[in-house]
Amino acid sequence: MAVLIFADQAEGHIKKATYEALSYGAKIAELTGTTAEAVVLGSVSDDLGALGQYGVKKVYHVANEALNHLDAQVYTKALAEVVQQSGATVLVFAHNLTARAIAPRLSARLKAGLVAGAVGLPDTTNGFVVKKNVFSGKAYAFVKLNTDIKIVSLNPNAYKAVAGTGVAEVVPTTITVDSPKVKVTSSDKVAGEVPLTEATVVVSGGRGLKGPENWGIVEDLAKAMGAATACSRPVADSNWRPHHEHVGQTGEAISPNLYVALGISGAIQHLAGVNRSKVIVVINKDAEAPFFKAADYGIVGDIFEIVPKLTEEVKKLKGIA
Amino acid sequence: MKILVCLSKTPDTTAKITFKNGNTQLEEAGVQWIINPYDEWYALVRAIELKEKDPTIVLHLLSVGGADLDPIIRKALALGGDEAIRVNTTETSDSFYIASQIAEVARQGGYDLIMTGKETIDYNGASIGGMVAELLDLPYISAASKLDLNGTTANLSREIDGGEEANEVSLPVVVSCMKGMADARIPNMRGIMAARTKPLKVVEPVDAEKLTTYVNYELPPAKAGVKMVSADNVGELVRLLHEEARVI
């Protein structure tokens, strides 16, 4: 039994999306009458006992330095061993890029059914059925896992992390770790920023911004809101903004609590990447822009006038001078 | 050097998605099918570019599914590639089952490079590439945005949470491809003519387990409708986001 949550880390720190996965896994454990445990691979500087706040009782820590870097093949084998040691029957991941690299491998290795991008708790009244996004946000599917071991990767912002007071027992764990076959020749990280896919608030700009030199207003608003920035595809294609900011059918699919679209028309291929946002705000000078149909709040007007005012109002609300 | 590109079909992005039979099946009437964009624009086009640089490369396309895939496979062949293989099955809902079929074809064919899309835009699994890699015990580079071949070495860039990194790996390898790899192409007349005579082999599936079942579907609740705020009253928007929507 046991629900085992993969607590993903980067540079020694547990990632934000992991806390959601921990709370979600702890809830599944509660619903199925078992305990929640976590596994951490690689060296960490965070206090792992503190993961107990999210409801896990034990943290298996494999502090092997060879695991400081993600290699899908090596990670999969290591995780499979921990799964065996812990006797876990449900594995939970945050549905980020790491999970996309390893959860499918683990699924194949353990012959364990996988639901990628879950948006709700499993229904266990008749087997184990999990709701997930399909058709790029146009629908949901209910997927039944037919196997003894079940793997679920949780979509970002689909389940709220709740911190309580517990302390987890940290179990130093030794396993055999293969040497990676993939060599990392360089890495380029956007330091200190919340990755777009994990952000709870996203401010996004489209062609209405006219050029990269005007992005200051987008960045100022994002900063005031504590948001990540994104853009439409033509903006990335014209190199006004870096490619990893491009959202939509061919870019990132995101599901923040709040998506603010500035000067974006709302083409269906753009919506495919953002329609899972809980609340959408659209500011566009064209009252007929299709995006308003998908929005919760809208303002018709010129972004160059409205956005600086909006930034001031947000700062006032947050008490930022 | 042999490359295998895995292609799936998906409803065109603009298709209206509805379900039938008590929400247990996609209503296919009126749905236009396309090659999954990640597979076509990134995996396939990049593979074609690699072959253009090195004409000794043998490029095979693979799709798992029914005969309804054939027009899509022909379209892909019109872009490039030497021949196509279709594993003939109507069982296309379980990722592991499909991955098992791909792995079998890959074993038989002895490919140096297996390319998939980052994910399908219908089932959004982002799973099959990783499963194939595990079944073949090969390294897997997911979400790759660049790929070059250098003898028996592949040089890649891939997306990681919060950044990008460059990788080097010895072949064979499985790569899932995303934006950045290549630019979309459209087939030309010569390609379309050539595709008619390229081989499309149909093979029967091997036995494989199905780990999951799609039980039923649901459409998201309709939006309540947009609440418009006057451009002269930006403070009201902030108040609504704070007090009503509670998102800031």
Ligand SMILES: Cc1cc2nc3c(=O)[nH]c(=O)nc-3n(C[C@H](O)[C@H](O)[C@H](O)COP(=O)(O)OP(=O)(O)OC[C@H]3O[C@@H](n4cnc5c(N)ncnc54)[C@H](O)[C@@H]3O)c2cc1C
């Ligand atoms: C197969 C396919 C895949 C695609 N994938 C994607 C994808 O992944 N992501 C994506 O974004 N697109 C994608 N596209 C492109 C998509 O169809 C649209 O062309 C694109 O989203 C438009 O970008 P935009 O809204 O920034 O620009 P536009 O459509 O040019 O819209 C600009 C908007 O800004 C408004 N505006 C202008 N000036 C101002 C101002 N001063 N104040 C306020 N508003 C102003 C205008 O009214 C207009 O609505 C794809 C297209 C295809 C065919």
Ligand SMILES: Nc1ncnc2c1ncn2[C@@H]1O[C@H](COP(=O)(O)O)[C@@H](O)[C@H]1O
């Ligand atoms: N039926 C299929 N036949 C061949 N390749 C497929 C099939 N389904 C998915 N793929 C490949 O696997 C990738 C990932 O699919 P998925 O895991 O379903 O998101 C796709 O981009 C395709 O390259």
